[in-house]
Amino acid sequence: RTARKGLIPGDGIGKEVIPAGRRILEALPASLGLKFEFVNLKAGFETFEQTGAALPDETVQILKSECDGALFGAVSSPSTAVKGYSSPIVALRKKLDLYANVRPVKTVMTAPKPIDMVIVRENTEDLYVKEEKTYDTENGKVAEAIKRISQRASSRIATMAGEIALRRQKIREAGGQSIHKGPLVTITHKSNVLSQTDGLFRSTAREALADPKFQSVAVEEQIVDSMVYKLFRQPEAYDVIVAPNLYGDILSDGAAALVGSLGLVPSANVGEGFAIGEPCHGSAPDIMGQGIANPIATLRSAALMLEFLNEEQAAAKIYAAVDANLEEGKLLSPDLGGKAKTDEVVEDILRRL
Numbered sequence: 001r002t003a004r005k006g007l008i009p010g011d012g013i014g015k016e017v018i019p020a021g022r023r024i025l026e027a028l029p030a031s032l033g034l035k036f037e038f039v040n041l042k043a044g045f046e047t048f049e050q051t052g053a054a055l056p057d058e059t060v061q062i063l064k065s066e067c068d069g070a071l072f073g074a075v076s077s078p079s080t081a082v083k084g085y086s087s088p089i090v091a092l093r094k095k096l097d098l099y100a101n102v103r104p105v106k107t108v109m110t111a112p113k114p115i116d117m118v119i120v121r122e123n124t125e126d127l128y129v130k131e132e133k134t135y136d137t138e139n140g141k142v143a144e145a146i147k148r149i150s151q152r153a154s155s156r157i158a159t160m161a162g163e164i165a166l167r168r169q170k171i172r173e174a175g176g177q178s179i180h181k182g183p184l185v186t187i188t189h190k191s192n193v194l195s196q197t198d199g200l201f202r203s204t205a206r207e208a209l210a211d212p213k214f215q216s217v218a219v220e221e222q223i224v225d226s227m228v229y230k231l232f233r234q235p236e237a238y239d240v241i242v243a244p245n246l247y248g249d250i251l252s253d254g255a256a257a258l259v260g261s262l263g264l265v266p267s268a269n270v271g272e273g274f275a276i277g278e279p280c281h282g283s284a285p286d287i288m289g290q291g292i293a294n295p296i297a298t299l300r301s302a303a304l305m306l307e308f309l310n311e312e313q314a315a316a317k318i319y320a321a322v323d324a325n326l327e328e329g330k331l332l333s334p335d336l337g338g339k340a341k342t343d344e345v346v347e348d349i350l351r352r353l
């Protein structure tokens with residue numbers, strides 16, 4: 001099978017970690033029967049300065065017409081608004097209808113308190129429909145925002161969470177390590193207060209997960225504030241968390257803090273038949289050009305992209321090689337207390353593949 005992937009390094013350390021993502025895809029064993037072609041694509045602040053567009057049309061067109069997936073590095077955003085510039089990844093999510101944001105948060109199994117969860121965030125609605133208004137009253141200004149929850153979006157995100165839970169189980173059974181015995185999905189909401197919006201999310205998610213194909217998946221639910229408490233006290237309890245957009249945004253950044261470095265945490269933006277792997281970190285201007293960026297978030301993002309394109313076996317091999325590097329702990333980048341350069345970490349992981 002030959003598949004074409006877009007490579008969008010972006011700015012800063014994006015240019016250092018995306019080549020690592022390419023190398024790991026190229027190094028997958030031939031026995032998997034997978035072949036990749038790559039196309040380099042532009043986006044980001046530097047691209048904006050050169051061409052006047054942060055996300056050139058050509059990038060979107062090539063992704064749509066030639067690719068089934070991509071790796072996105074990171075982009076710099078100017079700290080003060082620059083006319084005409086807006087985030088290319090936000091635009092890409094819209095243009096490709098990447099309705100889910102998926103973020104696994106995992107430690108090595110030998111950690112004192114191993115963690116292995118994935119947060120599945122709805123990516124298209126909730127308060128982020130950005131329908132806001134401000135008006136004057138006798139007592140000063142009032143601002144309002146619409147929180148929109150639809151059955152369609154809630155159902156498809158819950159279905160995706162169920163499918164992820166099943167797939168994680170499959171990857172475990174294929175030899176991946178995990179602290180979990182069986183698949184579990186936890187639905188996040190605040191329907192005790194927002195009985196209509198979060199109430200609809202909760203009931204729709206319940207319904208979607210009652211589908212017979214999810215028979216083996218345990219389903220729990222939790223109010224978002226109590227989830228934050230438990231996330232920090234007992235993170236090992238979570239397998240798959242599904243959440244509306246705003247709660248998912250906050251929970252996923254909070255959960256990323258549990259594992260020690262931003263350089264470890266991957267994500268994927270997922271739609272129908274298309275997935276973009278994207279490390280959670282930014283362009284890290286403080287370390288760019290030194291060759292010391294941790295490539296693991298990107299390597300795991302490459303695996304995550306494959307997972308969503310039904311290449312679980314290939315994904316499992318990458319996860320296992322990364323875990324083995326971390327477990328041994330000899331070749332670690334400086335953010336993890338080591339001395340290894342980006343390339344040395346990549347080469348150690350490639351050897352383990």
Ligand code: NAI
Pocket residue numbers: 013073074075076077078089262263264280281282283284285286287292293294295297333335
């Ligand atoms: P950042 O994630 O770039 O860096 C935060 C800290 O973590 C820095 O000390 C950095 O050196 C470290 N770090 C990040 N990734 C690392 C890696 N792979 N290996 C080792 N250390 C790593 O966030 P910051 O500094 O707030 O933002 C820098 C720029 O990135 C800004 O222009 C911001 O707008 C942009 N950004 C872009 C994102 C994206 O493209 N999705 C996400 C977050 C920030």
Ligand code: MG
Pocket residue numbers: 249250253
């Ligand atoms: Mg966020």
